[in-house]
Amino acid sequence: MSAPHADGARPARPDADIRVGALLRKRRLSKDFTQGDLAKRVGVPADEIDAYESGTVSLPAALLWKLADALGCPVDRLVGED
DSSP states (O other), X not given: OOOOXXXXXXXXXXXXXXXXHXXXXXXXXXXXXXXXXXXXXXXXXXXXXXXXXXXXSOOOHHHHHHHHHHHTSOHHHHTTOO
16 A cells, blocks of 8 residues: 555555556457557547556546447446446
């Protein structure tokens, strides 16, 4: 678990972002999409898809629905709830 910041708040990302990114990558590859293919379908740059898949950037909730739609799956499949 991450140490709290000086103000007592915990960092927002680690495990959840990494898990969601791995599930996103797995689903994208199962559809034979490149990062560029998926990026075009949801209107973001390919390097942004890479950042989400690696867990270095938190995936915005609004984009999660676009990604699920583009990948033909329910949102819960991208967050590990299925």
